Amino acid sequence: MKQAGIVIEMEHGRVKETSLGMITLAAKTVDSLTALVMDGMTENIADQLAEYGSHTIVDLALPDAPEIRLNPAVRATAVVHAVRELKLDRILGLSSPEGKDLLPRVAALLDAPLVMDCVDVDLSTGIAVTSQYSGKVMAQIQLAGDTLVFGIQPNAVPPEPAPVQPRIVAMAGNAAVPENFALLSWDDGDSAGRQSLAEADIIVAGGRGLKNKDNFSLIFECAGKLNAVPGASRVAVDEGWVPYAFQVGQTGEKVSPQVYIACGISGSIQHFAGMKTARMIIAVNRDENAAIMANCDYQVQGDLFEILPEIMRQL
Amino acid sequence: MQIYVCVKHVPDSAANIHVLDNRKIDETVPFLLNPYDEHAVTEAVTLKKQVPDSEVIAVCLGKKDAESTLRSALAMGADRGVLVETDESCDSMTTARALHAAIDRDGLADIIFTGKESIDSEGMQTQFRIGALFGFPVVTNAASLEVTHDKATVTCELAGGRTRTFELSLPCVIGAGRGLNAPIYPTFPDVVKSRKKPIQTLSLSQLNMPAAPGSAKIVSMTPLVQKRNPQKITGTPAEQAAEIIRILRQEAKVLG
Numbered sequence: 001m002k003q004a005g006i007v008i009e010m011e012h013g014r015v016k017e018t019s020l021g022m023i024t025l026a027a028k029t030v031d032s033l034t035a036l037v038m039d040g041m042t043e044n045i046a047d048q049l050a051e052y053g054s055h056t057i058v059d060l061a062l063p064d065a066p067e068i069r070l071n072p073a074v075r076a077t078a079v080v081h082a083v084r085e086l087k088l089d090r091i092l093g094l095s096s097p098e099g100k101d102l103l104p105r106v107a108a109l110l111d112a113p114l115v116m117d118c119v120d121v122d123l124s125t126g127i128a129v130t131s132q133y134s135g136k137v138m139a140q141i142q143l144a145g146d147t148l149v150f151g152i153q154p155n156a157v158p159p160e161p162a163p164v165q166p167r168i169v170a171m172a173g174n175a176a177v178p179e180n181f182a183l184l185s186w187d188d189g190d191s192a193g194r195q196s197l198a199e200a201d202i203i204v205a206g207g208r209g210l211k212n213k214d215n216f217s218l219i220f221e222c223a224g225k226l227n228a229v230p231g232a233s234r235v236a237v238d239e240g241w242v243p244y245a246f247q248v249g250q251t252g253e254k255v256s257p258q259v260y261i262a263c264g265i266s267g268s269i270q271h272f273a274g275m276k277t278a279r280m281i282i283a284v285n286r287d288e289n290a291a292i293m294a295n296c297d298y299q300v301q302g303d304l305f306e307i308l309p310e311i312m313r314q315l
Numbered sequence: 316m317q318i319y320v321c322v323k324h325v326p327d328s329a330a331n332i333h334v335l336d337n338r339k340i341d342e343t344v345p346f347l348l349n350p351y352d353e354h355a356v357t358e359a360v361t362l363k364k365q366v367p368d369s370e371v372i373a374v375c376l377g378k379k380d381a382e383s384t385l386r387s388a389l390a391m392g393a394d395r396g397v398l399v400e401t402d403e404s405c406d407s408m409t410t411a412r413a414l415h416a417a418i419d420r421d422g423l424a425d426i427i428f429t430g431k432e433s434i435d436s437e438g439m440q441t442q443f444r445i446g447a448l449f450g451f452p453v454v455t456n457a458a459s460l461e462v463t464h465d466k467a468t469v470t471c472e473l474a475g476g477r478t479r480t481f482e483l484s485l486p487c488v489i490g491a492g493r494g495l496n497a498p499i500y501p502t503f504p505d506v507v508k509s510r511k512k513p514i515q516t517l518s519l520s521q522l523n524m525p526a527a528p529g530s531a532k533i534v535s536m537t538p539l540v541q542k543r544n545p546q547k548i549t550g551t552p553a554e555q556a557a558e559i560i561r562i563l564r565q566e567a568k569v570l571g
């Protein structure tokens with residue numbers, strides 16, 4: 001019988017929805033689900049994990065000190081320790097910013113195969129479905145080995161309650177900081193509390209059509225009103241209107257929100273590479289012949305400087 | 316300082332990708348140096364200028380054609396290249412073993428640069444596997460780097476403007492992100508000069524690598540074309556805005 005270990009991410013003291021979705025996804029093809037919690041167990045978290053079907057909850061009890069707890073090498077070692085102790089042979093985690101710095105470390109330590117950004121997995125056969133060639137191709141990949149590791153695209157599957165009575169296991173004492181790799185400092189920017197692009201439900205993105213940095217604040221304001229996450233095309237980043245962290249596309253973030261609102265973005269092949277999996281695309285563009293207008297769900301031909309303020313006014 | 320840079324030969328990001336036989340892509344499109352690896356080469360060359368007596372060696376696993384990607388790295392300022400030639404398409408576990416073996420037989424690395432990911436297979440993992448094989452520490456998505464005799468201080472980007480700053484002992488592996496630098500654009504004389512720089516070719520079998528204890532094999536591929544059926548939202552800006560809000564509320568159900 002396959003034993004799946006699921007690396008849990010938290011936010012504001014709760015389990016992330018996207019992590020609960022992974023439990024739902026894993027439960028489709030495996031019977032035994034173990035949640036691995038690194039950032040402090042509470043009753044609240046245990047309840048959430050039980051509600052969504054974790055048979056075992058492991059508290060890896062990393063030290064509170066952030067320079068230890070946030071060191072990805074420390075985290076990877078703790079996960080690998082649990083995997084070996086509990087003989088887990090399928091490991092899932094989010095392809096989130098943290099996951100991209102954790103799961104490949106886990107896979108490298110275990111010398112086990114890994115596929116990142118999976119939109120679907122079959123844990124019994126070891127097949128993962130992921131996009132390749134910058135989102136231009138969907139590939140089915142067969143993993144083989146004793147232990148298989150999967151990075152799951154956030155929002156791949158919505159969480160569904162499946163309550164169980166879990167067993168809770170504490171597994172502390174495995175948090176030595178490696179001598180050759182120290183976390184010196186961390187900066188959560190002004191993003192504390194803001195959702196990441198990869199996990200956003202709504203993204204309002206701006207491109208060259210915004211014309212300058214001052215105007216780009218319109219994107220931030222509109223995103224704020226809609227409870228959305230702001231994004232940008234590479235031109236907006238290269239012009240210095242927003243930091244690189246906002247870039248969507250082949251060489252930026254790959255996103256799949258419920259709704260992607262592209263404002264003053266032409267829809268280059270590289271931009272599409274990052275957002276084509278959005279459930280709904282709304283394009284606001286002056287030019288009805290822009291590439292994005294032919295490959296969206298709603299085309300709004302017009303001036304973004306008129307339409308965005310109207311949206312804000314009417315909300 | 317002995318600086319290695321891993322460079323991958325990948326389809327041009329602007330190319331249309333066609334799938335053949337449901338399991339591979341049509342490789343008649345132009346291939347280039349992986350965009351993130353341009354940042355890796357640039358950083359290696361910048362570091363070489365700061366540290367006297369340094370050498371930058373670009374290493375690539377790929378088909379014979381991949382030589383052109385090594386030439387691009389040489390034109391950007393790398394001193395020489397090593398091509399591990401194979402006609403197979405290798406998964407990350409094998410790729411990392413090959414790059415590790417090629418570097419190991421070539422010299423003693425102080426720093427190994429890679430990109431944060433390749434834009435074709437999007438593995439995001441080769442750097443970590445190379446690090447594990449050598450026992451070197453690894454960072455990925457590096458946005459700034461400072462090297463002082465036996466240590467590297469690196470700031471890496473998470474999403475949303477968040478960063479983490481690490482101190483690594485050398486030797487180490489650094490996965491370059493877009494924020495690290497602006498890629499060097501070689502001048503015509505650079506390109507001409509690079510033609511005389513040496514590229515050593517090895518075959519994969521020559522490296523005598525032990526087999527990996529696992530694998531990742533592509534079983535099928537389908538083009539991802541999401542056929543959308545655009546509907547027009549017309550009217551005055553106020554009417555268009557009202558319709559967008561209605562759609563967000565009633566169709567996408569993302570607004571309360």
Ligand SMILES: Cc1cc2nc3c(=O)[nH]c(=O)nc-3n(C[C@H](O)[C@H](O)[C@H](O)COP(=O)(O)OP(=O)(O)OC[C@H]3O[C@@H](n4cnc5c(N)ncnc54)[C@H](O)[C@@H]3O)c2cc1C
Pocket residue numbers: 206207208209210232233234235236247248249250251252263264265266267268269270271274284285286287290302303304305328350
């Ligand atoms: C290796 C490589 C990687 C790349 N990676 C990325 C990536 O990750 N992400 C990315 O985005 N790009 C990427 N690019 C760049 C890409 O090729 C395009 O140059 C870029 O996406 C264009 O940005 P844009 O749509 O904002 O600008 P443009 O193509 O200039 O489009 C601007 C649009 O705004 C519209 N507009 C202007 N004014 C208004 C107005 N007042 N109201 C409404 N609409 C208006 C115009 O009609 C036009 O359609 C990459 C390129 C390369 C070579």
Ligand SMILES: Nc1ncnc2c1ncn2[C@@H]1O[C@H](COP(=O)(O)O)[C@@H](O)[C@H]1O
Pocket residue numbers: 321322323324349351352355374375376377407410414428429430431432433434436437438439440441442
């Ligand atoms: N075949 C290859 N040859 C040389 N370098 C590679 C190869 N494959 C991957 N790399 C390096 O590893 C990085 C990450 O690749 P990946 O794990 O495929 O996303 C790339 O940016 C390259 O620097």
